[in-house]
Amino acid sequence: MTLPFSPDARSAPQRIAVIGSGIAGMAAGWYLSGRHEVTLFEADARLGGHTATVDVELEGADYAIDTGFIVFNDWTYPHFRHLLAELGVASQPTEMSFSVHETRRDFEYNGHSLASLFAQRSNLLRPRFHGLLRDILRFNRQATEALVADRLPASQTLGDYLDAGGYGGDFQRRYLLPMGAAIWSASIDDLRAFPARFFVRFFHHHGLLSINERPQWYTLVGGSRAYIPALTAPYAERLRLATPVAGIRRDAEGVRVRSAAGEEGFDQVVLACHADQALALLEDADPAERAILGALPYRDNEVVLHTDTRLLPRRRRAWASWNYRLDERGDAARVSVTYNMNILQRLQAPHTFCVTLNDSASIDPAKVLGRFTYAHPQFSLAGQAAQARHGEISGPHRRTHFCGAYWRNGFHEDGVWSALRVARALGCEPGRATVAEVPA
Numbered sequence: 213m214t215l216p217f218s219p220d221a222r223s224a225p226q227r228i229a230v231i232g233s234g235i236a237g238m239a240a241g242w243y244l245s246g247r248h249e250v251t252l253f254e255a256d257a258r259l260g261g262h263t264a265t266v267d268v269e270l271e272g273a274d275y276a277i278d279t280g281f282i283v284f285n286d287w288t289y290p291h292f293r294h295l296l297a298e299l300g301v302a303s304q305p306t307e308m309s310f311s312v313h314e315t316r317r318d319f320e321y322n323g324h325s326l327a328s329l330f331a332q333r334s335n336l337l338r339p340r341f342h343g344l345l346r347d348i349l350r351f352n353r354q355a356t357e358a359l360v361a362d363r364l365p366a367s368q369t370l371g372d373y374l375d376a377g378g379y380g381g382d383f384q385r386r387y388l389l390p391m392g393a394a395i396w397s398a399s400i401d402d403l404r405a406f407p408a409r410f411f412v413r414f415f416h417h418h419g420l421l422s423i424n425e426r427p428q429w430y431t432l433v434g435g436s437r438a439y440i441p442a443l444t445a446p447y448a449e450r451l452r453l454a455t456p457v458a459g460i461r462r463d464a465e466g467v468r469v470r471s472a473a474g475e476e477g478f479d480q481v482v483l484a485c486h487a488d489q490a491l492a493l494l495e496d497a498d499p500a501e502r503a504i505l506g507a508l509p510y511r512d513n514e515v516v517l518h519t520d521t522r523l524l525p526r527r528r529r530a531w532a533s534w535n536y537r538l539d540e541r542g543d544a545a546r547v548s549v550t551y552n553m554n555i556l557q558r559l560q561a562p563h564t565f566c567v568t569l570n571d572s573a574s575i576d577p578a579k580v581l582g583r584f585t586y587a588h589p590q591f592s593l594a595g596q597a598a599q600a601r602h603g604e605i606s607g608p609h610r611r612t613h614f615c616g617a618y619w620r621n622g623f624h625e626d627g628v629w630s631a632l633r634v635a636r637a638l639g640c641e642p643g644r645a646t647v648a649e650v651p652a
Contacts, residue, residue: 225249226479228638229469231457231493234261235281236616236627237484238443239295243635244482245446251478252447253471255456259444265435266517266582270563276435277553277565279517280586281624283308287427288417289625291632299442301432306556308429311532312390313525315539319386320525322532331530340382347383352421355412364409367593371404373412390536391420393547396622397513397569397588400545407596414621431557459495460612467611482613482634486510486587490614501605507598508618510587513546516572519563520579523550523571531555537571546570589618607637 226248230237233254241250262280269275283306284292296303309324321335322328335341354377358364364373370392374384385400392403392411403411412421419426432438444451452473459470460481467481483490487508491497497505524531533555537548548571554564568575572583589595599619606614613634620626 226638227251227477228480228482229253229467229476229478230482230484231460231469231490232261232483232485232616233259233444233451234484234616234627235263235292235624236631237261237482238440239628239631240482240484240615240634241447242295242443243632243640244638247640248480248638249450250447251450251452251476252444253452253455253457253469255454257454259440259451259453260437262586263436263440264584264586265437268517268565268581270519270561270581273561275559275561275565276437277517277559277567277581278431278436278557279515279567279582279584281436282551282553282556283429283431284624285418285427285429287419291628292625295443295628296432296439299439301439301442302434303430303432304558306429306431306558307533308426309532309534309555310391310394311525311530311535312386313530313535313537315537318526319538320527320530322525322530324532328529328532331525331527343380344382344387347379348387349423351377351379351383351388352423356416356421359409359412359416364412366407366409366596368408369404369593370406370408370411373408374404386538390538390547394534394536394549396591397547397549397586398511398590399547402590405593406591407593410591410596435557457493460493461495462610462612480608480611480613480638482615484615484631486616487589487614487618494612498605498610500601504598504601504605505614507592507594509590509595510618511590512585512587513569514572515584515586516568516575516580517582517584518566518568518575518580520566520576521564522576523566523568523574524552524564537574539571548574589622591622602633606634613637 228244228248228250230241230250230252233252237252241252244250264280266277266279268277309322311322313320320332322331330336389400389403393400415421455471455473457469457471461468467478469476469478487505488510491505494501524535531552533552535550539548547569549569551567553567602619615630615634617623617627619630
């Protein structure tokens with residue numbers, strides 16, 4: 213059903229419901245609250261979504277460990293960094309290194325420096341390892357050239373591109389695909405199904421196709437949750453924590469939001485939850501909403517906070533910020549990656565705090581500090597086409613607006629960018645949000 217076009221969002225302040233308190237929802241509330249009355253609904257008892265800092269007390273010392281969102285950089289996070297500056301939140305430089313280690317055989321490397329690359333000295337004498345390095349240099353050069361020359365077809369998957377280019381199995385399964393799987397919390401098969409142009413463009417913009425020119429990465433001092441109080445301060449009295457929304461219905465008069473608090477009326481609704489969650493909440497979803505949101509799926513990943521360093525490479529000089537563990541579960545298995553939080557958050561501690569995805573059976577239960585589940589978007593050719601149709605379902609014509617990191621690359625910057633797009637559609641052009649656009 214097509215509803216009459218609602219009153220101009222720029223004409224007067226409106227009552228707006230924001231559903232979800234991840235970075236997209238909180239940023240949307242921040243931008244919109246300068247003009248409108250914002251009420252934010254969150255099913256959980258805490259704010260933040262993937263911004264999840266855990267307090268740990270171990271042997272008489274206290275630590276704040278990030279288990280979801282961890283890092284951002286000075287190249288591709290302009291909107292998020294602008295928010296941090298406006299909020300006065302402190303950050304610190306960090307190291308973004310990446311290692312790969314074999315589970316059942318003695319193979320490992322850390323690509324951060326020449327010394328760590330050959331942390332396993334025997335790799336100096338392995339022709340296969342030198343072949344992997346040659347493929348890295350060739351891929352960096354050829355993929356960059358193809359992207360700049362616009363020679364990456366929109367219909368080509370990453371797997372097809374790699375096979376057509378004759379890239380070796382070691383390069384694919386011991387370097388590129390594990391790195392992508394770690395970034396997007398996906399399986400090797402998932403990565404092979406990624407749109408090649410999407411993947412190469414992301415790697416290019418993040419300096420991952422260059423040996424020397426790369427962005428500086430940062431973490432937030434005191435943990436990623438440090439920005440939440442200031443970001444939500446303008447609408448703090450209208451935060452509805454532990455209030456899951458049960459249903460949403462739109463009509464010519466407005467939007468009805470049904471929750472444990474009852475049914476309330478709003479002028480507009482911003483769905484800042486995951487695509488599948490948003491679709492489930494819409495009691496009157498139209499065919500376009502069902503098709504577009506249905507093409508943007510999520511997948512759960514198990515996350516464990518622990519101190520079991522057996523999940524890291526055997527050699528300490530191979531320890532990196534991100535450590536991918538190869539195993540024999542097959543290419544369809546979930547990514548097994550362990551973040552070394554002491555490196556990432558610059559923690560001074562006698563313990564090594566680790567955050568591991570999808571490998572809980574390998575962790576000593578006595579060293580587990582917490583278990584969590586976070587859902588991550590899954591990217592595909594169909595999903596990329598759905599992203600381009602955002603304007604068909606988001607806007608004042610149905611008083612419904614969709615934002616979230618899944619509309620772009622799946623990261624914190626993308627959540628802020630998406631929230632700003634919605635805020636502009638609702639008449640908000642805050643000077644504090646005016647920054648140069650970054651390539652997608």
